[in-house]
Amino acid sequence: MPEARKGNYFRWSLLLLLVLLLVAPALAALSGLFGQAGEHWPLLRSTLLPVYFQNTLVIAAGVILLSLILGIVPAVLLHRYSFPGSGILPLLLVLPLAIPAYINGMAYHALLDYASPLYVFLRQNFGFQSGPYLLFNLHSNLGVILVFSLSYYPYVFLLTRASLEAFNPSYDEAARLLGAGQSRVFLRLLLPHLRPAIVASLALVLMEVLNDYGLVRFFGVETFTTGIFNAWFVLRDSTAAFRLAGLLLLFAFLLFFAEKWQRPQIATRQRLTHRPHRRLNISGLPAVAILLISTFPFVFGFAVPALQLAAMSVKAWSLITRPDFGELMTNSLILAFGAGALATILALLLLTLSRKLQSRISGFLILFATAGYALPGAVIAIGMLMLVNTMAFNPVMSAFAGWLLTATIAVLMYAYVARFITASWNSVESGAGALGRSQLEAARLSGAPSWLVFSDIVWPALKPSVFAGFVMVSMDVLKELPLTLLLRPFNFDTLAIRAFEYAADERLAEASPYALLIVVAGFLPVWIMRKNKMI
Amino acid sequence: MLQVSNIGLRLGGQEILHDVSLGLKKGGTLALVGESGCGKTSLLRVIAGLEHPYSGSIVVNDRQLNAAGVYVEPANRGVGLVFQDFALFPHINVRRNILFGLNRLSSQEQNDRLSAMLSLFQLEGLANRYPHQLSGGQQQRVAMARALAPKPDLLLLDEPFSGYDVLLRDSVRRELRELLDKAGITTVLVTHDLQDALVMADEVCIMQNGRVLQQGTVMQLAQHPVNDYVARFMGGVNSLKVQCIEGQWISAFGPLPGLSLKLAKEALLVFPPDALRLAVAGEPDAFKVRIGRLMPDQHGYLVWCMPETGSESTISAKLTEAPSGSIQLSLLYDKVHVFPL
Numbered sequence: 039m040p041e042a043r044k045g046n047y048f049r050w051s052l053l054l055l056l057v058l059l060l061v062a063p064a065l066a067a068l069s070g071l072f073g074q075a076g077e078h079w080p081l082l083r084s085t086l087l088p089v090y091f092q093n094t095l096v097i098a099a100g101v102i103l104l105s106l107i108l109g110i111v112p113a114v115l116l117h118r119y120s121f122p123g124s125g126i127l128p129l130l131l132v133l134p135l136a137i138p139a140y141i142n143g144m145a146y147h148a149l150l151d152y153a154s155p156l157y158v159f160l161r162q163n164f165g166f167q168s169g170p171y172l173l174f175n176l177h178s179n180l181g182v183i184l185v186f187s188l189s190y191y192p193y194v195f196l197l198t199r200a201s202l203e204a205f206n207p208s209y210d211e212a213a214r215l216l217g218a219g220q221s222r223v224f225l226r227l228l229l230p231h232l233r234p235a236i237v238a239s240l241a242l243v244l245m246e247v248l249n250d251y252g253l254v255r256f257f258g259v260e261t262f263t264t265g266i267f268n269a270w271f272v273l274r275d276s277t278a279a280f281r282l283a284g285l286l287l288l289f290a291f292l293l294f295f296a297e298k299w300q301r302p303q304i305a306t307r308q309r310l311t312h313r314p315h316r317r318l319n320i321s322g323l324p325a326v327a328i329l330l331i332s333t334f335p336f337v338f339g340f341a342v343p344a345l346q347l348a349a350m351s352v353k354a355w356s357l358i359t360r361p362d363f364g365e366l367m368t369n370s371l372i373l374a375f376g377a378g379a380l381a382t383i384l385a386l387l388l389l390t391l392s393r394k395l396q397s398r399i400s401g402f403l404i405l406f407a408t409a410g411y412a413l414p415g416a417v418i419a420i421g422m423l424m425l426v427n428t429m430a431f432n433p434v435m436s437a438f439a440g441w442l443l444t445a446t447i448a449v450l451m452y453a454y455v456a457r458f459i460t461a462s463w464n465s466v467e468s469g470a471g472a473l474g475r476s477q478l479e480a481a482r483l484s485g486a487p488s489w490l491v492f493s494d495i496v497w498p499a500l501k502p503s504v505f506a507g508f509v510m511v512s513m514d515v516l517k518e519l520p521l522t523l524l525l526r527p528f529n530f531d532t533l534a535i536r537a538f539e540y541a542a543d544e545r546l547a548e549a550s551p552y553a554l555l556i557v558v559a560g561f562l563p564v565w566i567m568r569k570n571k572m573i
Numbered sequence: 574m575l576q577v578s579n580i581g582l583r584l585g586g587q588e589i590l591h592d593v594s595l596g597l598k599k600g601g602t603l604a605l606v607g608e609s610g611c612g613k614t615s616l617l618r619v620i621a622g623l624e625h626p627y628s629g630s631i632v633v634n635d636r637q638l639n640a641a642g643v644y645v646e647p648a649n650r651g652v653g654l655v656f657q658d659f660a661l662f663p664h665i666n667v668r669r670n671i672l673f674g675l676n677r678l679s680s681q682e683q684n685d686r687l688s689a690m691l692s693l694f695q696l697e698g699l700a701n702r703y704p705h706q707l708s709g710g711q712q713q714r715v716a717m718a719r720a721l722a723p724k725p726d727l728l729l730l731d732e733p734f735s736g737y738d739v740l741l742r743d744s745v746r747r748e749l750r751e752l753l754d755k756a757g758i759t760t761v762l763v764t765h766d767l768q769d770a771l772v773m774a775d776e777v778c779i780m781q782n783g784r785v786l787q788q789g790t791v792m793q794l795a796q797h798p799v800n801d802y803v804a805r806f807m808g809g810v811n812s813l814k815v816q817c818i819e820g821q822w823i824s825a826f827g828p829l830p831g832l833s834l835k836l837a838k839e840a841l842l843v844f845p846p847d848a849l850r851l852a853v854a855g856e857p858d859a860f861k862v863r864i865g866r867l868m869p870d871q872h873g874y875l876v877w878c879m880p881e882t883g884s885e886s887t888i889s890a891k892l893t894e895a896p897s898g899s900i901q902l903s904l905l906y907d908k909v910h911v912f913p914l
Contacts, residue, residue: 206658206660208656209660209662211621211623211647211654211660212656212660212662212719213662213673214623214646214647214648215622215647215648215650215652215653215654215720216673216674216719216720216723217648217677218673218674218676222676227662230664231664
């Protein structure tokens, strides 16, 4: 066999192996749909499943509507007008991404609860009464919708803003010269132009919503994710958990394809070059009004919960001097940096294979292998449990499977990589795209050895994106909840788990220092986005 | 028909147009010509109502569009603009692009207008195609059809030939000229290429640094340029500084006894390459030059010539035969424009 063919054979085998490893948890979860139904399934199907469906759909619809408003309105205002503060607002409006939804929910619970200082003040001084919570019952579908929307609208804001920047101002002018008014320009031109960005961003928002466990559990709203946990931990019916995970996976696939379907259109539109937009300078009262409207999502999505957390943390800051804090920190960082490094190495390996193979099939396989972000953590966890379950029935591997699951973090790491490799892959792939083909060819033609081409040309170009991918995966792992809850070894806690457990026990002050640390860590990816001129 | 008077425009704190005035009769075509950044596109956008001038007025068909306290919205100006990048709406097909400005008409009128435009611009088979499925020339025709469909009083074209290579440019120019003649519409076009203006326009308006230097027919501008910039723009690529010393005019190439000026002590001569001819040694007005570079063209050679000593001054001559070494040239003074310094 010629050397070149032998090399390709090896690369294809390696690629298939990696792809299989990365999609194995999802395939295992999908197989849950076709497995034997457990004893609780009929009861669950007739009683709880409709509730899970209904709540999930209501929440999804509410979040779509509200995150659209919260994301599009400031994006359009910042696109059209220039006013004092408009330079910093794009960064501020993305900051809610640094706060996981369950921590945001915790902060709002503390702020609106019956015993909250604000409610107590209003009650005692003004006789204001609105039941157990200020204004409305936060622990409801409405509360979940509000917190989700305030946490995830930045996806809509970011993609809409990028799409608006790509909107050729000549279209607007041509339409006006053809007699179209503002509303016609918006409906007939701008909205169709924004559609791919809106669909893709909403798909991302809904992926986060389907993935969440912490917020819905904390607010006591039953959804598919909580259903999976109930089946696993309460009913002890693994097959029911597998089936629910399989159903949730079908939703996730829909969102994944919706997002992938729209992405090329966004990219095409953003490639078009045109003269830059000129924003209308405004001042005085209109500027104040627009500033207030544009700042609203930041204030309630970030400033209010962050201040609330900071205020509570001041009271409970002594907790970090406890001996177990170091252990929590170490556990969290080992998981975060370990998974970050592993995902980055795998992403680089996939990048090398994809560049060497240069085939549509390899591209398609990698697309599937890196689709983990679309899968809810609970689904991947259930898939992992099914895989380990299968190993447990194998006489040779049963002892190993038990040890893997109960005593090591290997399963957890594997699951993290399967879910979060998307971030590192997207990052290294875009970094490699920025390295011009002609630069690489010029380097090769210079006669320099491969190692020199790599160290002097490839690595300097790739380094920032490799680092960015590593940090993004690490920070995602640091705040991850459902996967960690299901797959962690016994007595293995992280900052996120401790924050969630304290919050679930209504010990919010004690939860807040941990939550605040997670929020601070969440700034890193935002900083990277800013550095890469994504904001 | 179009009267632009004393327009001033400031953008981002910078003065873009200074006291710009020009006029155009009904059915005529005016080319705004100048180097990049001279303000010609900004003037076009002011006429379209897309920029707000701080002074001056614009009148189209006796209708005031801009004046102190008067501003007519772009939508109500009756002005069509074909953008440099065509600005065809990418998500709708040719038919809907052309119909976009006709929504106030009845569906019968819309269909009639659409058919007329498709026929005029030879787009019949392309009505259902999307902009990205069209060639550059087809896109331009759609953009023209869309701008003309609402029957504007005035058509504005922003660099209509910038996207074409040299070979295609000439045929597109002629095609567009024929279409405009058929449509019979008053047109202002912006270009930085004099050739575009020569083919397309009845009148040319030359701009520099936000000011109108001169407006007139091509002949008027070529024969009576108001300054050396206009003269050079109109094809006088050579400029030669001369000084009067003891009653004789001296250039970098030596004395020019045939030149008689009573204007000043220094002047600039601007002339085209064909204002130079081969002279025989001993002719009273001949001067000796060194050959720098020969560039063959269709009817002979374009020759870069330098003084016998030094090379700070270069002029180009149009000659029918290839010279070599040193030659003698003389100037045809009837083709020379003189500007006192």
